[in-house]
Amino acid sequence: MQLQLDLTTATDTATPPAAPPASVHPAAARAARVRADRIEDLEWMARTGEILDNAAARLGMSPKSVEKFLEREKRGDLLRLLRVVNTREAAA
Numbered sequence: 001m002q003l004q005l006d007l008t009t010a011t012d013t014a015t016p017p018a019a020p021p022a023s024v025h026p027a028a029a030r031a032a033r034v035r036a037d038r039i040e041d042l043e044w045m046a047r048t049g050e051i052l053d054n055a056a057a058r059l060g061m062s063p064k065s066v067e068k069f070l071e072r073e074k075r076g077d078l079l080r081l082l083r084v085v086n087t088r089e090a091a092a
Contacts, residue, residue, distance in 0.1 A: 035073065042070070042078055052082040 038059060045055040056063040070079040 038069065039073060039075060039078070042066070042075075042082070046078060046081045050082070055082060 041059060042055060045058065050058070052063050052066065056066040059066065061069070066082075067079060070076065
């Protein structure tokens with residue numbers, strides 16, 4: 001009695017697993033969390049009456065960088081709110 005070894009298995013013909021999408025890459029996930037946290041902080045500061053210049057300073061950013069960030073994130077509503085608060089401070 002002779003044993004015959006079958007070397008052709010399903011794993012030989014299977015395609016290798018695809019790379020995970022970029023959205024689950026640790027660096028991409030961290031960047032998304034940082035953006036979400038920054039938006040959350042800016043929302044809170046706007047609700048509590050913080051002006052744009054001070055909000056930017058609290059985040060360690062320049063006011064222009066905060067403006068660009070909010071424009072990239074399509075949060076013009078939040079930018080307008082921070083500017084309104086800033087205008088109210090200037091009028092007082």
